[in-house]
Amino acid sequence: MPILINLDQVLADREMKSKELAEIIGITQANLSILRSGKAKAVRFSTLEAICKALDCQPGDILAYAED
Amino acid sequence: MKLNQLFKLLIDITFYMLIPVVVLFPGTILYLLIFPGQQIITHLPYAEQGVGWETVLILLTIYGAYLLFFVGFYNLRKFTALLLKDRLFKNSSVQCTKRIGQFFTGCGSFSLTLKLIYVLFLSTESHIKFGVSDIQLYLFLIIIGVFFLILSRAFERALQMEEESKLTI
Numbered sequence: 346m347p348i349l350i351n352l353d354q355v356l357a358d359r360e361m362k363s364k365e366l367a368e369i370i371g372i373t374q375a376n377l378s379i380l381r382s383g384k385a386k387a388v389r390f391s392t393l394e395a396i397c398k399a400l401d402c403q404p405g406d407i408l409a410y411a412e413d
Numbered sequence: 414m415k416l417n418q419l420f421k422l423l424i425d426i427t428f429y430m431l432i433p434v435v436v437l438f439p440g441t442i443l444y445l446l447i448f449p450g451q452q453i454i455t456h457l458p459y460a461e462q463g464v465g466w467e468t469v470l471i472l473l474t475i476y477g478a479y480l481l482f483f484v485g486f487y488n489l490r491k492f493t494a495l496l497l498k499d500r501l502f503k504n505s506s507v508q509c510t511k512r513i514g515q516f517f518t519g520c521g522s523f524s525l526t527l528k529l530i531y532v533l534f535l536s537t538e539s540h541i542k543f544g545v546s547d548i549q550l551y552l553f554l555i556i557i558g559v560f561f562l563i564l565s566r567a568f569e570r571a572l573q574m575e576e577e578s579k580l581t582i
Contacts, residue, residue, distance in 0.1 A: 376582050386580040 349409045352381050355400050370395035421493045428490050435483050438476045442469060478524045485516030485558070502571050510565035518558030525551035 356363060367377045372392065379385050380392075393404055400407075446469065492509040500506060528547055 372582065379580060380582045384580060385582045386577045388582050392582050 347411055347413055348383075349411055350380060350383050350385075350407065351409055352396070352407055355402055355406055359400055361400070366396070366399055369399040417493075417497055421497055424486075424490050424493045428486055431483050431486060434479065438472075438479065442472050442476070445469065445472070474523075474527060478520055478527065481516050481520035481523060482554075485513050485520060488512040488516065502568065502575050504572065507565055507568045507572060510561050510568055514558045514560070514562030514565055516558070517554055517561060521551050521554030521556075521558055525555065 356366060363377055363381065364374055367374045370377075370392065380388065388408075393407070396402075396407060397404060488509050492506065492513060495501065495503070495506045495509065525548065528551060532548075
């Protein structure tokens with residue numbers, strides 16, 4: 346899929362663990378893992394908003410587009 | 414009794430009524446071959462002067478059509494079991510409905526073709542039948558088959574949507 350998820354990088358920059366982020370934004374670790382691995386088919390605006398708020402970043406920091 | 418359970422019960426009763434025919438039909442054909450002068454089967458073309466290869470061929474085609482119906486019905490029984498377990502949006506359910514559709518449509522088309530050949534080329538008498546005729550029943554079987562094929566596609570789409578929903582974070 347040409348949409349890349351840079352969540353691992355942003356988490357590393359903030360020195361935050363994925364478990365912590367999952368608790369803050371209120372989703373399960375399994376779902377966060379699906380998002381981090383790029384297996385997710387869609388991301389809700391509410392989830393994206395919660396991630397941006399928790400990590401103090403912009404959607405563009407997490408999502409990127411790359412041609413196949 | 415819930416509607417699902419009633420449906421399963423009716424399917425089960427009918428299924429067990431179909432089994433003896435599947436089991437006994439080949440034996441009957443064998444019996445006809447051994448005793449060609451018998452009188453147990455009537456209303457078959459070419460059977461007036463005793464059982465010949467034409468009669469056996471007709472019986473074998475009827476048995477083939479019946480087997481198609483039986484396999485379709487067997488899958489319908491499996492589908493009702495999935496229905497009772499509330500496992501509709503699973504791959505097995507999609508496969509089941511697809512097979513039901515294929516076998517019922519196949520059986521209906523095959524039987525309708527045989528009937529039309531019989532009516533147009535073999536039958537010597539013409540009559541009008543009031544009530545549901547064989548041709549209408551075969552057409553109905555084809556309709557049911559096509560309906561199950563459509564249902565299979567709907568289940569397949571629902572399965573995809575469920576997967577997409579699960580992978581929406």
